[in-house]
Amino acid sequence: MIDFALLFFLVVCAVAAIQMRDLLSSIMLLGIYSFIMAVVWTRLNAVDVAFTEASVGAGITTILLIAALSRTRRMETKQCVPPANLLIYGTVILLTSAVLLYGTLDMPTYGDPGAPAHSHVAPRYLEKSYEEVGVPNVVTAVLASYRGYDTLGETTVIFGAGICVILLLRRKI
Amino acid sequence: MIKEHAPVLVILVPLLSAVLVPLVGMLRNRFCWHVAFAATHVSFLLSGLLLFRVQTNGKISYRLGGWEPPWGIEYVIDELNSFVLVTIAFIGFLATLYARKSVVAEIEPVRIPAFYSIFLLFLAGLLGIVITGDIFNLYVFLEISSLAGYALIAASRKREALLASYNYLILGTIAATFILIGIGYLYMVTGSLNMADLRERLPALYHSKVVLTAFAFFSVGISLKLALFPLHVWLPNAYTYAPSVVSAVMAATATKVGAYVLFRIMFTVFRVEFDLEVVSITSILLVLSSAAIILGSVLAIAQTNIKRMLAYSSVGQIGYIVLGASIVNETAMTGSLVHILNHALMKGTLFFIAGCVLYRTGIEDIAGLRGMGRRMPFSMAAFTVAGLSMAGVPLTVGFVSKWYLALGALRADLWYLVPVILVSSLLTAVYFGRIIESIYFGRAEDGHSSGSLSRERMHEAPTGMLVPALLLAVLCLVFGISASTTVGYAEAAARLLLGGR
Amino acid sequence: MEFIAGKYNYWIYVALMMIGFYAMIAKGNLIKKIIGMNVFQTAVFLFYISIAKVREGTAPILWDRTVLYDNPVPHVLILTAIVVSVSTTAVALALIILIYREFGTMEEDEILRIQKNGSAVPPGKPE
């Protein structure tokens, strides 16, 4: 039951974060949203991801946003979306969600141990990774070894983002 | 050793050089270019080696970290991506050559090391997308190149570039996330991330709603990335305001990679039967690409800014690339694939020359090109060649692609596509013809007294910028006059994709 | 009930994603768009983590042969994706700061208006 409540709470946070006109509150709500998400993931046994989300998602993102906010303006100007645009956005969103929901109809039931995702590639990681890599945490083993090049890419993304920020912020007006 | 590890070195060389560049930049600013130049050069040579090896020995599979495919990440180089790989590496190499002077003029010295670093990351990302055989790895490289792309556009001195880049970032992130959803959905029902493995496992699931949704999200996400009409809205501003060299590279490579990904998903991960019988994506793409072809040309006619005109023309040309895939026969597919290279050559030339003009004269409007034929004869000759090629004049590359596309349309009994192609050629001829006429026959009346005009006679762009542009223009002719090589590669790739259909 | 329990996570993810999506395309404030983007991406991560869950499964840290483990692959993918998401946010925020410096505002319609009219004066220039 707690899971249901957490998920519901996520939605509330998300809506509030979007609707708040004070951007600082918005950012704080986003932080809370990330943090709840981390809790949800812990309950889903994704410990590593939850740690990362709590530190990176709830932590670093919030800090970055606040830093950006301190160099800009705190309040969002009130805006009225023209009805024509609202119609377009509404259609796009309804359409997208309709497709997504349509997709969920055929999905394996949540938590089904016989789902294809659990029976094709993953078993080998669970069975052999300790012998092959020597780390008990399978996530680490896959991350560092089997799919090590994704991790190289990930590092590159961080490096790239750093350089991008340098490139941008050194701009003179 | 090099031969063995060439597939991974193609990526790693620019990737690691990107790290090296800022370090070198601390020593000496101008060495950055040398490192970038060396890296792209090596990468180009390696990609050429790969192309050669694929053509002689067939498909290469490279296991990263030594893990066999469905478990580890695999790089697969076949007839299709070796061809695209060489195109991108070549354009990247020429662009680096071009960047030396151009970047100095358009970007402050403090930012140059960062610029080259990002530039290399961008190329590495694109190359990585093309070479990988793992669908999640593709996403990672897509994000590397996208992030770098946003920054490169915003590196321009023009303030309009900032918002253009920001909008591109938002749409690009939506696109990437859609692709991520597609990957997740496929993983959910197959348990695999390897493209070849997915190809084997998917046919049993073709009617699963999950797979259909995944395909829809892939299509929309990739179309957004590749600026297929009507999802092209981010492209004109981004290309118009970006630094010259960035516009050229993006127009010549980034959208091509988008097209490549589309083909990979449509024809390698999924099979032709799926596209045709289950989702009939091809008929949707047919309509969209035809609309892109016509409207891209029409919108291009309406523009006054050179780069914006070229950007809209890109929208139309992307339509051509997608059109071939939606006709679904070998001839049209060949046209499509060879257009990936051909359009890169033409658009690269045009954007390079636009940059040359900007560098020398600060002119950005088409009206400013009047009488430019006397002041910058070589640049304008290259522009003319590429412009004629865009219009599809025979013996230029533009003709080759259009010939195959039109013939493919006829062979598929879709004769009404031929007028679409021809009309857009005509429209292209109109907008380039207009410019070419004013280049050679217009007189630069306003702003220039006749005295200053005669003093300005022959004020050509610097050699470093001119040579890459001329080289591309010459290739427009060479591969138009003797297209057998390029068409041969494209045909092999088309056969691979369509499996003899 | 079982049907709902079997899909609940997926529906929530769709709802969250649409909230973020709406903010990304409809909001005029650039920071709001970024907030939306984070909600949007995190929602997709939730979907991935939900895939990984196996009923009665435990965290994929090997300690006993007989136990049922969750699928580790989505966790690995999302670890990468979270980092990518934060990097994108960082770049976007750098862009926003620049835009604010240049135009003095973070509202898209105002920026477009300034671009069109060519007025360059940022009203309240920070620093």
Next chain:
Amino acid sequence: MEPLQSAIPLYVVSVSLAASLLIACSRKAPNLREFWTVGAACLKFVLVLSLIPPIVRGHIIECPLFTVLPGLAMHFRVDALGIGFAATASLLWILTSFYSISYMRSLREHAQTRYFTCFAIALSAATGVAFSGNLFTTFVFYEIITLCTFPLVAHKESAEALRGARRYIVYLLGTSIAFQLFAILLAYHAAGTLDFRNGGIFPASVSAAYLAIVFMLFVAGIAKAAVMPFHSWLPAAMVAPTPVSALLHAVAVVKTGVFVIFKVILQIFGVDTLMRIGAGIPLAYVASFTILAASVIALRKDNLKARLAYSTVSQLSYIVLGAALLSPSSIIGGFAQIILHAFGKITLFFAAGAIYVATHRTEISQLDGVGRQMPFTMGAFAVGAFSMIGIPPFGGFLSKWYIAIGTLEASALPILLVIALSTILNACYFMPIVYRAFFRSPLPETDSHHTPGHDSSPSVRRRIHEAPALMVIPLVLTALATVVFFFMPSLVLDLAKIVSADALGGRLR
């Protein structure tokens, strides 16, 4: 007879291409530049001549160049049809070269180097079309002509010239991309080849409707043949300097058009196929309409070059008519008309240019008495006009005679009436000019540039002379040639008979 392999066709085409480079390089030395033009023209003509004997003996000369794509090659293949066109064009290029040099220098025109360069390229491309062995090669050179004559038409760079040139290129490029290329694609799709072959390339399985569509697209796409309603580029192109009008718009460009139509009719479709789908006679009627309508328009034009332009539109359709009738004699007549009309019309344009250089007059109503002041020029003009009308003993008679016989063979009697009517119309628009020039007393001589307000001042009066000798000699020579052709018809007819026999599979006589 088996085909001969020879590289001479390639040399013929590249001589003028090389010349264009040399011309472009020697912009600082006008005399050297003109030497290149004349030298290349003579060399080209000699090379073409050397090809004639084997062709008359019945050989075909093959010269493959290179392959662009699998299935699309650049390929030269010279037969009687092509050599006739090439010989005419290259002979007239020599004369035009002298004439142009004199014309350009007399008028102190600007951008002469560009002019001569483009001229050489245009000639190169015209022979390229003449020698092409497949439709693709034809198309390439066809487009090259369009593109490189654009600077010639726009030569004056005035707003009017640019307008005319734009119209010119829009028509020619537009039709060739929208229709001709489409037709080529359809042809390739159906036949799998684009090589010219006597008797046609289409297998019998292709449906008549398909072929009819392809045929219509070809006729519409080859706008250079100026069949109505695709003719209006030709009058627009008259803003070009007169030598351009003379050689290109009376000979090279328009003849390229009708030549391609000839090729398409005889060697892409083939006489039998066209008979089967019954496309010949409708085209013949379209051509007849053009003949009459253009003549009527010509009657109403006061500008000399405009009248000549409409006359060209009308006369070109004779050639199309000759091919469309699909009968042995009409093909002979059509082919002969390609050559004979060239000589006649170039004489007329040369004369118009000479008049302009000598008097700066462009309108027919200003020509009173010019014949007395410029007897050679106007004498030649009269000869050219007689040849156009088709009066013996001038060359034009031959072609009309054969076409007329052809109408009988094809039993298309109404068309015979068209020819008769058109002859009368021709006389109606040419004879008044000749009459005016010789039998009216001269106008008060104005200084120049049709500024009648100034003619009262006696100081600007000056006598009108003949144009420079270098201009008069070529036009006298071409006028003489039309007479020579009448008395030595074998010069034309030998080739014409081969063409006709090839087309009809040796069914002639």
